[in-house]
Amino acid sequence: MQFNSFPYLIFLVAAVVAYWLLPERFRRPFVLVASLAFYASWGLPFVAVPLSVSILVFILGRWMAANPEKASRWVWLGASCMLALLAFFKYRDFILVNVNTLFAWMAAQPVTFAKSIALPIGISFYTFEAIGYLIDVRQGRVKPSTFMDLCLFFMFWPNVMSGPIVRARELVPQLKFRLKFEPRFAFEGIDRLVWGLVQKNAVANLLGIWVNKGFSTKAIGVPSTIDGWFLAIAFGLQIYFDFAGYSNIAIGAARLLGVTLPENFRQPYHATTPPDFWSRWHMTLSRWIRDYLFFPINAKWMGAPLPLYLSLLGVMTLVGLWHGAGWGYVLWGFMHGAYLVAYRLYESAKTAHAAIGQSRIISGLWRFLTLVAITAAWVPFRSPNLHKTSGILSSMFVRFSLGMAYSSAFYVFTAIVLLFCVVEPQVMRKLAEIEEHAGEQGPSMFRILGRPIAYICGFLLFMLFDENNTQFIYSQF
Amino acid sequence: MLPDATTIRNAAREAASQIAGRPIKDGQRLVTSGLIDSLSVLRLISLLEKKLRVSIPPETLQPEDFDDLDVIVETIERVAKSAD
Numbered sequence: 001m002q003f004n005s006f007p008y009l010i011f012l013v014a015a016v017v018a019y020w021l022l023p024e025r026f027r028r029p030f031v032l033v034a035s036l037a038f039y040a041s042w043g044l045p046f047v048a049v050p051l052s053v054s055i056l057v058f059i060l061g062r063w064m065a066a067n068p069e070k071a072s073r074w075v076w077l078g079a080s081c082m083l084a085l086l087a088f089f090k091y092r093d094f095i096l097v098n099v100n101t102l103f104a105w106m107a108a109q110p111v112t113f114a115k116s117i118a119l120p121i122g123i124s125f126y127t128f129e130a131i132g133y134l135i136d137v138r139q140g141r142v143k144p145s146t147f148m149d150l151c152l153f154f155m156f157w158p159n160v161m162s163g164p165i166v167r168a169r170e171l172v173p174q175l176k177f178r179l180k181f182e183p184r185f186a187f188e189g190i191d192r193l194v195w196g197l198v199q200k201n202a203v204a205n206l207l208g209i210w211v212n213k214g215f216s217t218k219a220i221g222v223p224s225t226i227d228g229w230f231l232a233i234a235f236g237l238q239i240y241f242d243f244a245g246y247s248n249i250a251i252g253a254a255r256l257l258g259v260t261l262p263e264n265f266r267q268p269y270h271a272t273t274p275p276d277f278w279s280r281w282h283m284t285l286s287r288w289i290r291d292y293l294f295f296p297i298n299a300k301w302m303g304a305p306l307p308l309y310l311s312l313l314g315v316m317t318l319v320g321l322w323h324g325a326g327w328g329y330v331l332w333g334f335m336h337g338a339y340l341v342a343y344r345l346y347e348s349a350k351t352a353h354a355a356i357g358q359s360r361i362i363s364g365l366w367r368f369l370t371l372v373a374i375t376a377a378w379v380p381f382r383s384p385n386l387h388k389t390s391g392i393l394s395s396m397f398v399r400f401s402l403g404m405a406y407s408s409a410f411y412v413f414t415a416i417v418l419l420f421c422v423v424e425p426q427v428m429r430k431l432a433e434i435e436e437h438a439g440e441q442g443p444s445m446f447r448i449l450g451r452p453i454a455y456i457c458g459f460l461l462f463m464l465f466d467e468n469n470t471q472f473i474y475s476q477f
Numbered sequence: 478m479l480p481d482a483t484t485i486r487n488a489a490r491e492a493a494s495q496i497a498g499r500p501i502k503d504g505q506r507l508v509t510s511g512l513i514d515s516l517s518v519l520r521l522i523s524l525l526e527k528k529l530r531v532s533i534p535p536e537t538l539q540p541e542d543f544d545d546l547d548v549i550v551e552t553i554e555r556v557a558k559s560a561d
Contacts, residue, residue: 041499139537222519279511295515303519 027177038139038157043085082127094325158253162474164284179258188258196248204242224403228395275338313337332381492524
């Protein structure tokens with residue numbers, strides 16, 4: 001069940017209504033059953049994967065509590081098991097293909113293995129949550145949870161598919177479901193849900209039609225410079241609206257149950273520097289990487305330059321690999337690592353020469369370069385192979401040519417979505433002001449009719465573009 | 478011996494203000510607001526170690542353990558307690 005499908009919306013309405021009608025003591029088992037049912041809708045046998053994760057993490061948590069002096073080894077065991085699960089389901093084919101390429105060079109016999117296995121939905125997300133939970137227990141931040149708590153934590157249906165990646169200490173206490181119903185849960189939940197559906201169906205899917213065509217292996221020749229840039233920008237916008245749309249639907253669905261999930265996006269294309277981009281894009285993954293990987297690595301060397309630069313490159317390359325088993329993702333991560341290193345080098349120079357840091361021209365230049373660099377990095381992320389990547393990147397930066405091979409609708413729509421991103425902070429601020437103002441003056445036409453009209457318009461847009469590709473990009477990760 | 482909470486707070490305010498490049502108020506978020514990043518947290522730890530003459534092993538900590546002055550005081554007291 002994809003989030004932007006009618007079966008899911010029916011499931012969501014039924015589950016939310018039943019949840020609030022049930023006595024409090026039945027809510028936890030009900031949400032667990034609903035979460036299991038949601039997960040099973042992707043394939044019943046796959047339920048065994050998050051259940052196994054819950055069992056293993058539960059046992060390790062108990063052992064850590066019983067033997068705190070041996071806790072580190074249980075964390076390593078748990079993390080190794082999670083990474084082994086990921087390697088088996090997600091990276092097996094990628095590893096085999098590359099090993100066999102190497103063997104072919106060495107004229108050795110290729111390795112064969114059983115046929116491909118489908119990827120259990122959300123595995124990249126709940127395995128990271130499991131590792132984070134074990135480290136938090138080890139550091140004494142959370143007490144070992146009950147088995148029921150862990151099952152709910154790893155399989156809570158609003159965020160099981162693609163996050164947000166939550167910490168046990170922010171979600172487990174909420175999964176006691178002790179809140180009484182408040183109308184704001186419904187308003188806030190439906191607001192996010194409807195906006196997410198519009199972002200996904202009316203923007204991301206529509207851009208996806210042209211992006212798929214442009215990045216297809218069947219697309220003949222190298223695009224012109226204009227088309228190369230438009231394709232890269234269009235994909236940057238598509239993936240933002242796709243994943244932000246998914247995140248809004250996830251956050252909205254949780255809010256309907258009175259649960260608050262962390263935010264995942266904060267207008268990422270308004271980033272002024274590469275580190276700023278990572279504080280705005282997929283914020284819960286950035287937070288996980290910072291807390292459990294980047295900070296502990298750099299703590300060992302207290303931020304010394306060489307280990308810092310190597311860790312930035314290494315960690316970001318791993319972030320790329322986390323997104324998918326392909327060299328394009330690895331290159332995307334490496335490029336972002338290089339951007340972060342470049343910015344750190346600039347920061348060191350800025351400390352030495354104060355005038356550089358005060359220059360508005362240089363700040364503006366960083367803002368421009370950050371956007372260009374982020375856009376360029378989307379090319380390997382989306383391209384089907386490195387040959388296509390080099391073709392599009394060379395047309396963008398080296399082999400300049402004019403020409404527009406797509407329908408004018410593509411260029412106009414991409415420009416409109418881009419313009420929306422530019423004014424998004426102002427639009428959101430204005431909407432919040434109107435909402436606040438309406439609240440001060442009591443019931444008004446806006447307060448009475450504003451939301452229903454917005455919901456109807458949003459739902460109509462969602463239905464109008466329902467026939468396009470419905471899969472969320474991040475659900476493949 | 479660990480200094481009292483007021484001394485830790487004053488040292489934390491001084492160190493955080495030096496790193497952020499502006500005065501830090503009570504309750505002001507440092508990490509979650511984006512005012513300082515995880516590498517600046519390492520510099521903050523280093524400064525606090527010098528000012529308070531305590532050992533703060535960062536390997537077992539997370540950046541948000543230094544998110545505001547109250548949290549910093551709690552973190553340093555917790556670290557000192559676990560070292561005893």
